[in-house]
Amino acid sequence: MKRTFFLSAFITTLSFTAYAQETAIPDTSQQQAPKPLKLNHAEPLYIDLIRDLGAHKGEKEWNIGAGMTDNLGYDRYEFLVEYEWAPIDRLGLEIEVPVSVYTTNSKDRRPEVNRPSDRIESLKLAAQYTFLVNKRFNTSMALGTITEFELTDLDRIRRDDVFQGFLFNPFLVAAKKWGSNFHSLIYTGPRVFNHFGHSGLETSYEINTSAHYMIPNSRNFVGLEVNKEMQGGHMDMVLRPQMRLVINEGLMIGIVTGIPVTKERERMSTFFRLIYEPGHKKH
Template sequence: MMQKMIFLLFALTATLSAYSQSVPDTLHVQPQKLKLHHAEPLYLDLIRDLGARKGEKELNFGMGIEDYKKYNSYSGFVEYEFAPADRLGVEVEIPFRFFQRVDGVSTTAMPQNRIEGVKLATQYTFLVSNKYQTSMAVGYIQEFEFSSFSTIDHQGKFLEGTLYNPIFIVAKRWTPAIHTLLYTGPVFEQHFTNNRVHTLAQVNANLHYVFPGSGNFVGLETNMEFSENKPSVIFRPQIKLKISDGVAIGCLAGIPARSSERGLSIMTRLIWEP
């Protein structure tokens, strides 16, 4: 099933790529070269800019802390993205996470420290409309989940599972300053221990105000997950500041709609475009 879904997604991407090159200039202005600037969310960022041009690349470093009531989670990541062809983005990311108890009780249930895995992702922008100031893209993320350091040491078990995540993205500039973006798709998490597949749906809605001529913005990213368990909604107010040519820093907070298990979080992202 998963293999068929992945095959269909890539077939759709190829079809849309061919279609976008054949659409007349009344819809696309220089189809493979037109690129609209859209504000990119800082927590669940894009695999590459929508309408990316060949040769573009970006390196990101991130750090964050999250309150889980009885323990804290310290996370980070290294992420490299590049465009091997016009409108096509590829990304490699290595996230990691460490945990620390805050109540001093050794029996408190707490996840174990780990390098979370390796994320491999691709994204293709199949529509860039100057007339409607809109870009659309499809993509796919494959994440290999590593076992905790303790499990690797004691059991020699390196991989814990994998995630399959096809995505759809649509972004629109309502004015030069007001930008919206929707990032959505199902997530299938396969656990190798019992081979069960856990399914959820992600919906990430974004609204940003971009300061003209600067690339700086303020905005709100809303991360929503829906599964057989209760839905999760986290609001992430954020700001991005350009500190030099090719270097920017993003800062954001995480505010859960329901705080029974999770508290506030903060994260910073350093963005370098060499």
């Protein structure tokens, strides 16, 4: 069961890559064919997309993220590096490596029990294909899949297997532009985790919604992202007010604040994302 599920998840992600490589035929004609329609949608900053909806071939982006979360008895510092690119029109691929470092705080009386171990979280491979771009309704929709190969805690990596499991997350994205400057988006799908050495699968379901206001004649925006995860009859919800600022044509910074609706597991958090798009040109 474990091997079958592992292979199916891995093959699903790689199939997108294989399809891209087989169909990305160089254009040898002197006159380039017109690009397919792409609508401008505001992308959430915490749970971001694999690539812009309706991405054009050749687009690429580097992200460097850092954040801190107060998890009651300990603080979690998260860091990530990710690379996104579009090998063909409307197909986005991503590789990401997230890292978590934990420190105790003054509220924790048993730090050796409550504080998790530092770890490189996973190797994350993802793909997203935009199957609908509708100009009349200013709407784009995409299907995607994320496969994360979960790594062992750093203090156990010498005596345990490097990989402790994998997570499979198929998802649907739907985005709509309202008028000239208002944007909404929903990102939803199940998360299935297979922990090696344990019987059964852990499942949860996430619904992430966002609404943004894009400053006219710019790529700057302000907005609210709402992350909801349901597992075992319990739902965690975090409100994330955010803003994106353009530093220059290909460089932006995202600033996010996390406010949990219930404070059973965590308190306030912050997150910053540096976004670099090599070769970006203003349309």
